[in-house]
Every structure is written in structure tokens, then in C-alpha cells.
Amino acid sequence: MALCTEEEQSEDYLFKVVLIGDSAVGKSNLLARFARDEFYPNSKSTIGVEFQTQKMDINGKEVKAQIWDTAGQERFRAVTSAYYRGAVGALLVYDISRRQTFDDIGRWLNELHTHSDMNVVTILVGNKSDLKDLREVSTAEGKALAEAQGLFFIETSALDSSNVAAAFQTVVIEIYNILSRKVIQTQELKKEDPAWMGSGKTIVLHDGNQEVDGQAKKGGCC
């Protein structure tokens, strides 16, 4: 797999992914590191939503992730929850050096499930793994919660870059795999009808103009 730079021909797939979690856990810096290989120790807090796209190459197919980075403060959920709609992937981020942000994960999961499809491919991300001496949430705890909730799990550091690309890629590859399985199944069922993609929610675009119904993702996320 390789990351492609921006601007090129039209992508094969477009996935909407949301970045959620408490304020100041490092969501914007994860995205800045992933999309632009940048890190700002004192980046401004996100007001409302920010947006970024990133192209990736998966099995020779060009996949574009459309990533929505949301404000973490509870008050902003009034305006950010609208952005969960249509998301097929989510990075649910906490700060390993602040237990409160981990304790709030349940609330974020509820929020995600209230406002989006139950089958959003979700990864639990313990960020700031570079802060070894300040760790308040062990890797085992993170892993256990992820298993209990049926989520992927990874620990990252936007500061030293570790696992940042992997976190995003895990989500995108999984969405791609679910989609391919579905496409294969559906093709077996409807071999003679190439127009089957014509209806449904605009969640996943194929070849830039055909749409895959939201149901295509039904395959679970783990």
C-alpha cells in the first residue's frame, strides 16, 4: 500500500470517515500527521468541523478517504453530530495520559451509533503513546475495551508518527474488504444486472458516479 499525493485522476472509491473523541486528545494532529506529515505542539482547538481528504492505494485501486475532524467539546455535539451521517469509518480517539478521555469512550460510541449506521467500521485509538511516563490507561485496558465493543484497536503517537498511518489504513482497508466481499456476493446474485448500484445513500462512490447502497457494508466491522 502506498499513500498518493493529492490531485490525480478520479478515484475508484470514496469513503467518509469521522474523527471523534474528547477535546485535546490529538484528533487534529493525527489528521495533520496522516495527511500532511505535520505536527503542531500547540495547534488551535477545532471549532466546529474541519475536513481533509487523503488518497490511498489498496490492491491497485485508488481509494480516497474523506476525513471529518470534529470539535471534541461536548457543547459542540449539537453541530458536529450531523457529520456522522453517511460515515462508513470512525476513529474513536482517547489520550493514554488522561483516563477521563478513555472513560468517555462509551459516550462517544453511543453518540456514533445514534447518529450513524451501526456498522461503521470503528477503531479505538489510544493517542499520545510517546508520553510513556504519564500513561494512565494501559494498552491491555484499551485492547480489552476494543474487544468488548467489537472495535479495532491501536495506540498511536501523532508526535513521533508511530502507527498514525496504520490507524487510518486499518479502517479504510476494512471498509474496502467488506465492500469487495459484498460486491462479489452481489455480483454472484445479480450477474446480469450491472445497474444494481443505482440507488441508495451516497456513501460509497464507485468510479466517481455510481453509488453503492449503504446496505453494502452489512458485514459487521470486525
Add this chain to the structure above:
Amino acid sequence: MGGAAAINLGSGMEKKKIDDYEPIPIPHVRVDRFGFVIQELNDSPDGLTKNRSACQYAREERRIRKWRKMIGIGGSDWKHYVRRKPHVVKRRIRKGIPDCLRGLVWQLISGSRDLLLMNPGVYEQLVIYETSASELDIIRDISRTFPSHIFFQQRHGPGQRSLYNVLKAYSVFDRDVGYVQGMGFVAGLLLLYMSEEDAFWLLVALLKGAVHAPMEGLYLVGLPLVQQYLFQFESLARENLPKVGEHFTQEMINPSMYASQWFITVFSYSFPFHLALRIWDVFLYQGVKIVFKVGLALLKYCQDDLIKLPFEKLIHALRNFPEDAMNPDTLLPMAYSIKVSKRLEELKLEYEKKNGKPAEEPKGKQKHLLLKMH
């Protein structure tokens, strides 16, 4: 002018700028005339890096003299002047308040000076004796507010401490609002021009509606006023710029994707500081409608480009307007020429009808509350 003035070397020092003399508080750090650290890549962050000619300098001096006369000593003639010549005041404010008088004039036009005089000792009480449930949230955001400004850069320095105090005091003063991200940029901008206590009362004047409609709804649970403003802005954009409106609908762009922060921070979050200040001059005098006007003017200025862009590039463009679009001397006259008052009122009623109850508290009640503080 309190702690802010002692460190705020960049702002208000027109003379020093002209003599090309910049006092530098920390070695090897170059700041622009407002105190923002100059990054190598960012060639003209304040849009005014060139030395002004002697003629421009003389004109600026004349302007300051006129303003001083209009204000009187410590603001003593202000109210009288506004009553006698409101159109002169409006015209002069639209041209920009001289930077050295900005702090004082902002307090006069926002009504915050009166609040301060009516409530002696209240701020001190809030800062020293009260505790707030938002303290940790505030602390976490302090270093993330104007991180590139020299006044706010130093950890636990006077800038960060006064920002903390103002936000904490407000979160105690109005526990329904508490602390919301975005308020820090508003408080931070004020602190570059006035003392902590003055900044606090200006925040109160804005949110509780001392002169204009209260804006606390921007920060209350559910952000009701943000939702109303976005609804109004979307309709205004459609009506004033039908081509843009149609294209945005096609691309499924709505104003919450780009304009929330315009309203929540009154353009102080990500716009060039010299433009933000000019907007604030008018905002404090005439109220929130300038935010709508500037937003519409930005879309109008860039509409030929915007209507060609697909979704992703469009979002990017709406968050990164070109430098020429953000020149106050072209953008603001365009904004002034867009009429919105009547439609804003109608759209507000339409919004309230659609959503049940009004988004704002009646103004009279709030004033009463403030007087009681005394």
C-alpha cells in the same frame, strides 16, 4: 491598560512602526505589528508590512487627532458626540478605529465601560474567590489560543494567566454558558487591547446584550444561536448570490461546514488579524449583522472561482480565501454595500416559527440582571 499593554509591544505603536523600530521582547523572534510571530513562509501576515510614506503617516496622525477630539478625555465626550453626529461616528468606525485608541473605543461602543463602573469589585471576586467546573477545560485550551502570538506564547506568562482569569471569571459569572471553545479567541483578541477586567466586562456586554441583542446563545447548550445564524446565512447567500447558492446545493455544501467559526469567534479564529480588527470595530458598534455582510462579501468576491469547484476543493477554498479577498479596504466596502437588516429580522422570525421558541432571551431582562450585580 493593565498587564496586556506592558507586553503588547506590537500593537498600538504606530510611530514605532513608521520609524521601522520594533522592540523585540524575546531574542530571535520577529513579530508583526500586532505581536504575532512572523513565520518564514508567511510573507505578509498583517498585510501592512511596508513602511508608510510620510504623507500616509501625517494622515494617520490627523485621523488620531480627530478621534481624540471625538472621544474626549477618557471617553468623556463620547456619548454626547454619538448623539449629535451618529453618521460621522459610523463613517469613521467603518474606516477603522486607530489602533492606539481601539481598546478604549471598543469599551465605549460596546457598553462595557458602563458595566464596569456599575459593578466595582465584581470581577475580582469572581477571579479570586469562586471556583468553576470548567477550570480544567480552560487550562487545556489556554496554550491553544492564538498560539502564534507572543503575548500568549509563554507558558504561565501574563498573557496565558489573564486569558485564564477572564475565561474562568466568565464561566462563574454565567454558569449556563460556562466555558466553550471559541470564547478563548474572543477573550484573547480583547486582551490584546485592554486589561483583564475590561475584557471581562466587554465579554459580558456582548453575551448578555448591553447594546445589541445578547449573543450567549452562541455558546449555550445546543448552540441555538449558531444554528439560527447559519440558517439565516444560508438563506441570505441563496438570495444575494443565487449562482453560488445553487452550486452549493448541488455540491451539498452547507454553511455549518465553513461558517460556524465565523460566528462563534466573530472572525477571530482564522482570519488575518488586521482584518479581524476592522470587522470587530464595526461589529461592536453595529452588532452581528456585519458578520453576515462580511461572509456574504467573501462569497461574492470569490464567486466566479467558487462556482467552478467540486465539493472538496470548495470546502478548502471556503477555509482558505485568497489574500486579495481578505484586504479590508476592498472587502469591507463590499460588505457595507450588502443590505441584510430587514431580511435578517424576517428570517429570524421564520426560524423561530420553524423551531418553536425564540433563541434569545428578551433584552430587558438581561439588563436588569446586570444592574443587580452592583
